[in-house]
Amino acid sequence: MTSPRPGSKWQQRGLWAIALPLLVQTFLIVAVPLQSAIATAFGTTVILRTVPVDPYDPFRGYYTTLQYDISQRGVLSTLAGWEEIRPSLAPSAAGKLLRPGQTFFVVLVNPDNTEAGATELSGGSPWQPIAVARRRPANLPADQIALQGTYRRDRIVYGLERYYLPEAERFDLESRIREAQTGAEQPRFRVEIRIGPLGQAVPIALWLQDERIEF
């Protein structure tokens, strides 16, 4: 902090000096959830299968990192349209540090063939990837949807990689996940997401076996 300088000239600043910065700050704060709000309002609900692990972010707290089937190159390479996008997804040998990512789209299909957006009590079955494409496919059937992903330095991200957990319920959730994994029943850990009009997705809730967990 600076000391008020003795003898320095004091001039009164207009209201803009505080109003403009506050406007900028408000815009920044509102901009964070904007895309998510659009996806929640106009999007389609989709369930994906996932695997969790938990790290900690000093600003936003504990979260679980989610890894999806479609985050794996191997899974994507079995889909239709792979040959089209493969050149842009070539593994970079001595990758440039600041290399920008390549966007692509995965087409998902609802196996239950129910009305899109309706989640049953069990959370529904996970949607299955059927194709990949460079550009967002137009005119998809009602039970299909395109999800935007980014490929960067041999990693595929969808913006769905984190789910923040309250500190208080983190251990409880962890133990339930462990139980599910050691139990007789096949562990079913899924994520409910909403995919917005442009293919960007936001995570909404977690599904552990038949239970919906939302924070």
Place this chain on the structure above:
Amino acid sequence: MYRGAPLRFAKTPGKLIAIAVVTGERVASDAFRRELQQEAQRWRSTGLISEEQFQQLSQQYEFVTLETAARDRFVMILLGLGSILVGIGAMTFVAANWQALPQTLKAGLLFLVLLICNGSGFILINRIAPNDRWRRLGQALLLLGALLLGANLALMGQIVHTSSTRYELCAAWAIGVLAMAYGVQLPFLGLLALLILGIGYWSALWDLLWLQSSIFGVWTLQMMPLLAAIAFLPLCYRCQSPLLFALSAMAVTSSLMVLIFDVGRSLPALFDALLLIMPFALLWAYDDTLWQQLRLLMGRRSPPPVSRPDQEDEAATGRCFQPVARGLMLFSLSLLYWLLSFQDVWFTSASRSLLNPPLVWRHTSLVVLTLLVFAGWTIGAWVYLGWRSQRPWRLDALSAVILGFLGVTATLFFWTFNAGPIPILATTVMNILLAVLALGMMREGLGSGTRSPFWWGLVMLTLQILSRVLEYETGLLVKSLVFVVCGLGVILIGLWFERYVRTLRIDSV
């Protein structure tokens, strides 16, 4: 230091006031004012200056505030510390993700507190009378407001389960704080913005894989030196803060270095070698008056009516940050030379041919563009450095020496990149350059009466000798011989310098 001065003051009271007024505009440091107060009291008691003159001095240098200055500063530290703790508390509250309050209520509350903090802080420093305790409280509230912005952004990200990286959070946060710093013109907010941006930037280099948006994420990373210069340099001038300038210059040059290391190896060896010394060259040639000249050129198409201000009247022309930039350059250059004086560095840097994937324009166009802008700036700054009105282009002696140093360094890089490692020659040259640089800094420090260059030179010299002793496993007899030869050499240089000290005139800038 002051022994000769009072006599002159006593004889010419009119001149005393003139001198004092000029110095008074450049706010004198507390240490100097305290020393001056003691001296002035002594002069008054010994009759060197009259009571009236003492009063004039006392008024000009505000001796009255000296007693309260220390107390005020302590209060300010406490207030600042309190704000930081409250801000961290708010951030930890967000991180706890407490479910007893609905998320929207939390977001609303935090935003309200942000508005109240910033608004009341602004009113306190701006609307109520200045220079009193309310102003300090206002500054503390603005600091708290800046930290609360981070808490707000983090909470929003948490609510929507964003996967964006820390860099994206910190960049947005830094933009908000920077906007506030411009609005209220407080340098410490600029420092905070720079710190937040720095944390984000360096963590981005680790979790680059997870960056979500290519516009806000990757593109800004690729142009970071340019963006940092554009965002922070005007603020440095508005706030007249050398500390902010020093940190901004470090941010710009270090992010520039990241870019150079990233793409340098894909470029021809000559460009790579030149790029590697570019940040140092830019720091040395940085000139505050370049902006004024550019503004004059932009404003009116006709050539500026005033000729280029001379080097002497630094204070009048506002060349306020050039010494900071040059100090930073000498500091970093000596560190570079010390690193390059190790033999291993030259072996590893020869692996250039192994790692050079060709540049893909689509991926690196912004990086190349940024580097081109900085190259243009550097060349322009050097041209401007040697430009004299109505005289041929000529560099001053010190700048010419520095240019020579940089040229030798670039030549060694170029040679190594082309012909493989040249460890013996390169380390010898680097050691000589380091020693000359360290001795030069000691000389300058002694000459100008400033301590830091002298001590830094001494530290570098000692570090160099110790490193060489530990690096090479030669026999003790040889080491002893080397030490004796070096010692004799230094003594001889000292004697020679003693003899020619009057004829040697370093063209100080």
